[in-house]
Amino acid sequence: MAEIRIRKTNEIISGEENVRNFLNQFEVIYEHWDVNKLPAHLQENFSLTDDQKAEVLATFDTEIKDLVARRGYRTWDVITLSEATPNIEELLAKFEQIHTHTEDEIRAIVGGAGTFVIKGSDEIGYFDVNLLPGDLISVPENTVHFFTLTDDRKVVAIRLFVEENGWIAHPFEDPSFQKA
Numbered sequence: 432m433a434e435i436r437i438r439k440t441n442e443i444i445s446g447e448e449n450v451r452n453f454l455n456q457f458e459v460i461y462e463h464w465d466v467n468k469l470p471a472h473l474q475e476n477f478s479l480t481d482d483q484k485a486e487v488l489a490t491f492d493t494e495i496k497d498l499v500a501r502r503g504y505r506t507w508d509v510i511t512l513s514e515a516t517p518n519i520e521e522l523l524a525k526f527e528q529i530h531t532h533t534e535d536e537i538r539a540i541v542g543g544a545g546t547f548v549i550k551g552s553d554e555i556g557y558f559d560v561n562l563l564p565g566d567l568i569s570v571p572e573n574t575v576h577f578f579t580l581t582d583d584r585k586v587v588a589i590r591l592f593v594e595e596n597g598w599i600a601h602p603f604e605d606p607s608f609q610k611a
């Protein structure tokens with residue numbers, strides 16, 4: 432289950448309802464998928480082939496179509512990151528840059544773990560959203576954020592986009608950025 436840490440105060444927010452209510456004030460949705468639906472050969476597998484990525488998407492087809500119907504996403508993909516990813520350092524460097532997207536996007540963690548660091552109001556500042564398998568959030572249009580891995584450094588995530596072109600990040604310079 433997802434957990435939040437507010438960087439300014441170190442306050443931890445846990446429990447499904449608390450997490451959802453906290454995120455909803457920033458128009459971030461929080462939902463949970465049943466990752467036990469994933470066939471065994473796709474669980475704990477952090478270097479999926481293209482065919483296996485298609486199997487992951489097929490497993491969550493109902494959930495994806497439901498989000499499409501509710502929120503208008505047009506394209507989706509599966510991303511894996513682990514020590515087996517040849518260009519992991521290069522990819523992570525891009526994901527760890529503070530950025531925005533010009534559309535709302537979905538991130539659903541289906542394996543491993545990941546952290547989205549999101550900028551809330553000026554008062555709240557940056558907060559970490561620590562996600563485990565089954566956790567899904569939205570990153571709203573023009574919301575300042577970045578992504579990083581946990582110490583385990585492995586993740587499998589499904590991403591949904593409105594743009595047909597998929598992931599397009601716009602770097603955001605923030606003098607008030609709060610490290611850790």
Ligand SMILES: CSCCC(=O)C(=O)O
Nearest residue numbers: 510526538545577578588
């Ligand atoms: C685990 S998703 C990779 C990062 C990403 O897509 C983003 O930061 O927008």
Ligand SMILES: [Fe+2]
Nearest residue numbers: 530532577600
């Ligand atoms: Fe992003």
Ligand code: NI
Nearest residue numbers: 464466564565
């Ligand atoms: Ni779960």
